Amino acid sequence: MSTYIVGDIQGCFDELQLLLEQASFNPKQDTLWVAGDLVARGPKSLETLRFIRSLGDSAKVILGNHDLHLLAVSLGIHKVKNKDKTASIFHAHDKKELLHWLRHQPLLAEHDEFVVCHAGISPQWTLKQARANAREVEAILQSDDWTWLIENMYSNQPDAWHDDLIGLDRYRYIINAYTRMRFCFADGRLDMECKLPPEQIKQAGLVPWFELKNRIKLNKTILFGHWAALEGYLGDDAIGLDTGCVWGGSLTMLRWEDKKFFTQQAL
Numbered sequence: 442m443s444t445y446i447v448g449d450i451q452g453c454f455d456e457l458q459l460l461l462e463q464a465s466f467n468p469k470q471d472t473l474w475v476a477g478d479l480v481a482r483g484p485k486s487l488e489t490l491r492f493i494r495s496l497g498d499s500a501k502v503i504l505g506n507h508d509l510h511l512l513a514v515s516l517g518i519h520k521v522k523n524k525d526k527t528a529s530i531f532h533a534h535d536k537k538e539l540l541h542w543l544r545h546q547p548l549l550a551e552h553d554e555f556v557v558c559h560a561g562i563s564p565q566w567t568l569k570q571a572r573a574n575a576r577e578v579e580a581i582l583q584s585d586d587w588t589w590l591i592e593n594m595y596s597n598q599p600d601a602w603h604d605d606l607i608g609l610d611r612y613r614y615i616i617n618a619y620t621r622m623r624f625c626f627a628d629g630r631l632d633m634e635c636k637l638p639p640e641q642i643k644q645a646g647l648v649p650w651f652e653l654k655n656r657i658k659l660n661k662t663i664l665f666g667h668w669a670a671l672e673g674y675l676g677d678d679a680i681g682l683d684t685g686c687v688w689g690g691s692l693t694m695l696r697w698e699d700k701k702f703f704t705q706q707a708l
Contacts, residue, residue: 446474446557447694448666448682451507452483452526453707454492456692460705464694468499474550476666477505477559477620479543481525482687486511490530490539502546504582505559505667506620513591515540545583548619549575555697556659560667561679563618564656565602565629571659574615581612597633623668625650638670651679664695 445466450457466473479493479502480486493500511527513519515536521528530536549571550557562571581590590612597617599610606614617631624632627646635642639649650656651663651674658678666683668674673693674681686692686707694703 444697449478451687452486454485481507555662
């Protein structure tokens with residue numbers, strides 16, 4: 442019985458199948474944790490959604506920014522972009538079931554020894570806060586008010602966490618931290634613009650969220666995706682699994698028990 446965590450699939454269904462075959466993944470006894478962004482940019486987002494959903498309890502899925510954007514497109518808030526290659530989802534006979542299932546996935550999933558999220562965890566949060574804040578937004582996404590939240594989630598502000606944040610400001614920060622964060626300023630404020638690799642940063646005071654000196658440690662390893670430009674990251678308490686398969690890189694998966702990495706080059 443093994444626990445696998447895979448980075449951003451983004452519709453790279455064929456690579457996912459080869460990766461699971463390489464690791465001898467068995468859904469009858471193993472568990473696959475997916476670090477968000479199941480869809481967009483790759484050629485087979487529909488097939489990816491159907492497959493991961495078919496795994497039932499053998500899959501634990503975390504929402505990413507592309508997954509939330511797909512929900513926004515389903516509401517007509519944004520149009521389907523050709524580059525996202527998700528149009529087939531909206532023509533599928535099981536569209537409603539797939540989108541309903543996706544909307545009911547969490548922003549944070551927790552194991553006894555690690556947590557999985559898409560972009561990361563705010564450096565200003567304890568594990569207790571991270572857990573509670575995720576549940577707060579998830580409850581809205583899974584309620585009848587979900588359309589209101591999706592319609593109003595697009596904003597880069599606020600960029601700093603305060604316990605007294607309320608309403609949309611609070612929800613936007615939580616969503617951005619979990620699904621869009623890469624760099625932070627020294628005071629913990631989020632930067633939502635820069636997508637470069639850390640070694641190319643010339644702006645003083647801008648650091649990856651996981652390297653912030655005053656970041657609150659969670660006593661669990663944080664497994665995340667989202668940041669393809671990192672080409673993977675292996676830190677003391679944070680592991681980045683997005684290695685840019687959709688951009689011609691590879692799809693990466695970690696087997697937790699023996700810390701073995703599996704990779705499949707983009708086809």
